[in-house]
Amino acid sequence: MRSFAAILRRDLMLAVRNQGEMLMVVGFFAIAATLFAFGVGPEANVQSRMSSGVVWTMALLAALLSLERMFALDFEDGTLDQLMLSGAEPAAVVLAKTLAHWLTTGVALLIAAPAVALSFQLPSQAYGALMLSLLLGTPTLSLLGAVGAALVLGSRRGGVLLSLLLLPLYSPVLIFGAAAVEGAILGIATTTPYAVLGGLLILALTLCPWAGAVALRHAVE
Amino acid sequence: MHKFANPTFFMKIANAVFPWAAGLSVLCFIVGLPIALVTSPPDYQQGETVRIMYVHVPAAWMGSMVYAVMAASSAVYLIWRHTVAHIIARASAPIGAMFTGLCLVTGMLWGEPMWGTWWVWDARLTSMLILFFLYLGYIALGDAFEDQERGDRAAALLALVGSVNLPIVHFSVEWWNTLHQSSILSMQGFSISTEMVVPLLLMVGAFQFYYVAVLVIRLRAELLAAKIRTARFNLAATG
Amino acid sequence: MDHVFAAAAFAGTDLSCRRGGRLVFAGLNFGINSGEALVLRGPNGSGKTTLLRLMAGLARKSSGVLTWDGADVHDDLPLHGSRLAFAGHLDAVKPALSVRENLAFWADVRGSSLTDIDKALKAFSLSHLADLPGRVLSAGQRHRVALARVAMNGAQLWLLDEPTNTLDDAALSALQGVLQRHLQNGGMVVMASHGDTLLPQAKTLDVRAFIAKARTADLESAA
Numbered sequence: 218m219r220s221f222a223a224i225l226r227r228d229l230m231l232a233v234r235n236q237g238e239m240l241m242v243v244g245f246f247a248i249a250a251t252l253f254a255f256g257v258g259p260e261a262n263v264q265s266r267m268s269s270g271v272v273w274t275m276a277l278l279a280a281l282l283s284l285e286r287m288f289a290l291d292f293e294d295g296t297l298d299q300l301m302l303s304g305a306e307p308a309a310v311v312l313a314k315t316l317a318h319w320l321t322t323g324v325a326l327l328i329a330a331p332a333v334a335l336s337f338q339l340p341s342q343a344y345g346a347l348m349l350s351l352l353l354g355t356p357t358l359s360l361l362g363a364v365g366a367a368l369v370l371g372s373r374r375g376g377v378l379l380s381l382l383l384l385p386l387y388s389p390v391l392i393f394g395a396a397a398v399e400g401a402i403l404g405i406a407t408t409t410p411y412a413v414l415g416g417l418l419i420l421a422l423t424l425c426p427w428a429g430a431v432a433l434r435h436a437v438e
Numbered sequence: 439m440h441k442f443a444n445p446t447f448f449m450k451i452a453n454a455v456f457p458w459a460a461g462l463s464v465l466c467f468i469v470g471l472p473i474a475l476v477t478s479p480p481d482y483q484q485g486e487t488v489r490i491m492y493v494h495v496p497a498a499w500m501g502s503m504v505y506a507v508m509a510a511s512s513a514v515y516l517i518w519r520h521t522v523a524h525i526i527a528r529a530s531a532p533i534g535a536m537f538t539g540l541c542l543v544t545g546m547l548w549g550e551p552m553w554g555t556w557w558v559w560d561a562r563l564t565s566m567l568i569l570f571f572l573y574l575g576y577i578a579l580g581d582a583f584e585d586q587e588r589g590d591r592a593a594a595l596l597a598l599v600g601s602v603n604l605p606i607v608h609f610s611v612e613w614w615n616t617l618h619q620s621s622i623l624s625m626q627g628f629s630i631s632t633e634m635v636v637p638l639l640l641m642v643g644a645f646q647f648y649y650v651a652v653l654v655i656r657l658r659a660e661l662l663a664a665k666i667r668t669a670r671f672n673l674a675a676t677g
Numbered sequence: 678m679d680h681v682f683a684a685a686a687f688a689g690t691d692l693s694c695r696r697g698g699r700l701v702f703a704g705l706n707f708g709i710n711s712g713e714a715l716v717l718r719g720p721n722g723s724g725k726t727t728l729l730r731l732m733a734g735l736a737r738k739s740s741g742v743l744t745w746d747g748a749d750v751h752d753d754l755p756l757h758g759s760r761l762a763f764a765g766h767l768d769a770v771k772p773a774l775s776v777r778e779n780l781a782f783w784a785d786v787r788g789s790s791l792t793d794i795d796k797a798l799k800a801f802s803l804s805h806l807a808d809l810p811g812r813v814l815s816a817g818q819r820h821r822v823a824l825a826r827v828a829m830n831g832a833q834l835w836l837l838d839e840p841t842n843t844l845d846d847a848a849l850s851a852l853q854g855v856l857q858r859h860l861q862n863g864g865m866v867v868m869a870s871h872g873d874t875l876l877p878q879a880k881t882l883d884v885r886a887f888i889a890k891a892r893t894a895d896l897e898s899a900a
Contacts, residue, residue, distance in 0.1 A: 223785035227774075234773040295767025299826075302733055303786045304759030364599060368592045372582035381578055382596060385571040386603050389610035396614065409613075417606070428599055431516070435591045438737045585696070671699035 220305035221313045228317030238283065242322045243329045246279040250333045261338050268337035269347070269398035273391055275333065276326045276351060277358060281383060283322045284362040285369070285376050287314060292370045292436060301437050307430035315363040315426070323355035339402070346401030353414040354394040360418075360425035361386050367432035390417060445661055448522050456654040463647035470640030478637050490548040492637055496645045497541035498562070501569055504534030504649065508576070509601035512594035524590050525664075527597060528580060529656035533649055535573035541566050561615040565608045572600045586667065682833045682863035684711045685746055687732075692741035694727050700739070701727050702887035711833070714856070714866040714876045719884035725869035726766070728884060729836050732867060733763045759787065762832040764840060768823040772812035776803060776822055779811055780829065789830045797829035800855050801848065817843040828855050835859065837868040841875065849875070 232239060253271050257263055264271075291297040291314075300310050330351055331344060339347065365383045369375050397410035474492035481488035508527045515524035545563045546556045557563075580593035686708065693703035701724040709715045717725045730736035732743065734754045743750045750757040770779050780794045798804045801821040811819065820843050827835055835856075841849060853875045856866055866876065 219788050220786040223782060226785075227771075227782045230778075231771065231773055293767075294771070295765055295769035296771070298733075298735060298763065298765060298767065299769045299783065300786070301735060302758035302761065302763050303783070304755050305786060306755055364595075368579060368596055369582065371585075371588065372579070372592075373584070374578075374582055378575075378578055378582055381571070382575040385568045385575065385607070386599070388568055389603075389606045392610045392614045413610075413613075420602075420606075424602065428595060432592065432595055435588060435595070437735050438588070587695075668699060 218309075220303055221309045224300070224305075224310060224313035225317050228314060229320065232317065232321040238286070239321050239325050242279050242283050243325050245282050246275050246326060246329050247333060249275045249278060250336065254336070265338035265340060265402075268334055268339040269343065269395045269402060271337055272330055272334045272339070272347060273350075273354075273395040273398065276330060276355070277387055277391055279326055280322055280355060280358045280362065281380060281387075283318070284359075284366045284383070285379055287318050287363060287366040288370055288433070288436075289366070289375065297370075297433065298437055301433065307433050308426040311363055311367070311429035311433065312426045315359050315429075318363070319356050319359040323359055326355060327351050339398075342404070343398050343401040346398045349411065350394045350397035350414060353411060353418055354390045357390050357414070357418045357421045358387060360421040361390075363429045364425050364432060367429045367436060370432075370436035390414065393417070445522055445525075449657065449661065452654045452657055456651060459647045459650035459654065463644050463651055466640050466644030466647060470637050470644055474637035474641055479631070479633050484552065487548060487551045488634075490544050491634075492641045494541060494544035494548055495638060496642045497537045497544060498566060499642065500645045500649060501534055501538035501541050501566060504530050504537060505569060505572070505597075505601070505604070508534060509597045512597040515594050516591070516598070524594060525657060525660045526653070527594060528590070529653055529660050530649075531573055531577050531580070533652055533656070535570065535577065537645070537649075538566055538570040538573060542570060559611075559615070561608075561612045564611040564615075565604075568607045568611075569604065572604070576600070680831045680833075680862060680864075682711055684863065685833060685865070686710050687745050687834055687865060689732070689743045690741055692728075692731065692743065693739045694724070694731055694736060695739040696727060696736075702884060703740075705741070705884075705887040707882055709865050709867065709880075711863040711865060712860050714860060714868070714879035716876065716879045716881045717867065717869040717884055718871065718881055720871070723884045723888060725884050726838055729763070729838050729867065729869055730765070733761060733836050734758060735763075760832055761834040761836055762827040762830050763836045764823045764827050765838045768819045769826070770811040770814065770819045770822050773810060775808050775810050776814070777807040779822060780826055783826050783830060787830050793829040793831070794825075797825040800828060801825045801851055817845065817848065820844065821848055824852060824855075828859075833863070834865045835867070837866065839869050839871075841870065 250271060253267075253275065254264065257267060288297060291300065301307060327348065330347060334344065334347055362383060365379050365386070368382065369379050372378055393410040393413045397414070400407060400410065470492075475489050478489070478492075480486050508530045511523040511527040511530070514520055515527065542563065545560075545566070549558055549560075549563075550556050576593050576596055579596050580589045583589035583592070687710075688706075688708040690706055692705045694701045705728070707715060717728060719725050727736055731738055734743075734750060734757045745757065745760065770776075771782075774782070776798070777794060780797065781791060783789075784791055784794060795804070798807055801824055803818070803821055803825060806814065806818060811822070814822070820840075824837075824840060827837070840852060844852065856876060860866060860876075860878075866879075868876075
């Protein structure tokens with residue numbers, strides 16, 4: 218617990234000192250959405266029809282962008298070796314770094330999402346659903362991402378490989394996240410997507426720190 | 439169990455199995471293909487196109503089964519560190535990917551006459567597509583490291599993560615599909631008559647034995663590659 | 678910083694380690710008690726680093742046992758980690774954090790006392806650099822920060838990989854003093870080194886002797 222708090226505090230401090238990275242994630246989110254708008258054309262009802270999917274997909278890609286660095290910097294400068302020897306449970310290390318990742322990028326995406334949604338003419342009744350689904354879904358993205366980031370440590374092609382590994386794993390979160398928003402747009406809102414997103418989060422919380430810990434052990438060996 | 443972990447002993451069994459598997463596979467193809475493609479009755483709705491099923495369905499089953507084999511051997515490798523288990527997983531991956539790819543291609547060929555389009559986001563096809571991506575990820579991760587063992591272990595862990603994920607993906611796309619059912623026809627509700635069961639089972643058998651035979655060939659190659667690697671390292675260390 | 682340690686024994690029996698499909702060393706034995714030092718010798722690439730990482734519980738052994746007071750350390754790797762301090766080729770100094778923040782983080786993670794930071798900074802003449810960010814330090818200064826981390830965290834077993842690299846004469850004698858005091862207090866030191874004699878009383882282990890064994894074992898298994 219003590220080391221969990223220490224790692225979390227340090228990662229947040231590093232994120233505050235390197236604000237550029239957080240801004241980059243939000244910037245990517247906004248730019249990718251803008252490109253999407255160019256791709257589908259300026260017609261308001263077409264954009265409105267796609268808004269839930271676009272916001273969710275772009276948020277997912279933006280989260281992916283920052284994942285590669287989650288363990289890579291600590292791996293390259295020897296910090297990861299030291300963390301594995303600090304007496305802390307490796308799963309606690311994974312969990313602390315995941316929480317730090319979510320607090321820096323996940324929360325930044327949550328803040329940026331309404332603005333992007335607004336530009337895509339998301340109907341006003343769906344903002345609550347958008348925020349709630351992102352709140353439930355993005356921690357799962359960070360948790361799965363932590364496993365992926367730990368797996369590719371030290372590999373020859375980190376970033377592209379990480380996307381290849383994670384995108385299939387991310388598909389259920391995307392399906393239910395976008396469906397929650399879609400349901401709110403069409404006024405047929407059910408609790409199913411939220412229940413599944415919550416279930417996925419609980420499952421990821423129980424399995425990912427453990428799997429990530431195994432992957433970190435492999436990485437330092 | 440531990441006896442099978444010895445590569446030499448294991449390969450002795452694998453080599454003994456090989457001629458039987460290869461022979462049975464050829465036999466099943468020789469008997470099954472003419473029945474499936476010529477003599478079996480056409481479907482009263484789909485006509486002759488139903489014959490694609492005799493390749494499509496066994497390929498789909500094999501795609502999933504080989505992944506199950508891969509995940510199980512990966513677990514054995516990670517827990518008991520039996521290299522043979524990992525070599526089985528590693529050798530299975532391209533075969534499984536091939537079956538899954540075959541399933542996707544035949545699914546598209548079947549989709550054109552049935553739905554009038556080459557691709558629909560049908561729940562099963564989408565699940566198979568995600569499975570195909572998982573295979574690609576597994577193969578890419580296994581080859582991404584200078585240190586072979588590191589790649590082996592990362593890939594094994596990924597196979598396990600994927601096996602937890604696959605049922606969730608399957609459930610998700612099923613649900614996703616029912617949500618948008620108006621736009622998409624489903625393959626469900628298609629019933630198989632008894633005359634179709636025999637050629638289907640023969641084709642399944644042919645695919646199964648084909649997998650075993652090709653697996654043995656790939657196992658031989660993997661073990662030889664490992665020997666070459668060790669020999670090269672030792673040569674570098676002496677020189 | 679001057680922790681006094683109870684008597685303990687750290688030993689390895691019949692250790693071998695495989696990396697990249699090749700045995701690095703085989704049949705290696707060592708033993709070290711409180712107050713003793715062990716120097717690993719051998720040319721570059723002979724497996725000194727691998728052996729140190731194996732002693733730390735980072736690298737995976739292919740065979741053999743590593744024990745602390747008779748108990749297998751692999752039964753509880755986090756516990757083993759908390760008994761030791763490791764300084765490898767990488768200094769684990771974050772460029773965005775100041776020297777003091779870097780050390781405070783490790784004290785925080787391991788639950789060691791913050792007052793030890795000042796003593797450790799002083800021992801390696803880093804006090805005047807304490808508030809500078811890691812990114813402005815030279816390689817030698819960063820390395821001294823890494824050594825200060827080892828000195829302050831209260832671990833009994835120190836594993837140092839070529840600790841004298843990049844150190845000037847003043848830092849060398851500081852390191853020598855810190856090592857001698859650690860040994861007097863019942864600590865243990867294992868360090869990889871080629872040539873220097875920081876610890877004249879240390880036992881030495883030539884890793885080269887176990888490479889030949891590894892090669893024969895490997896050739897036998899390949900045949």
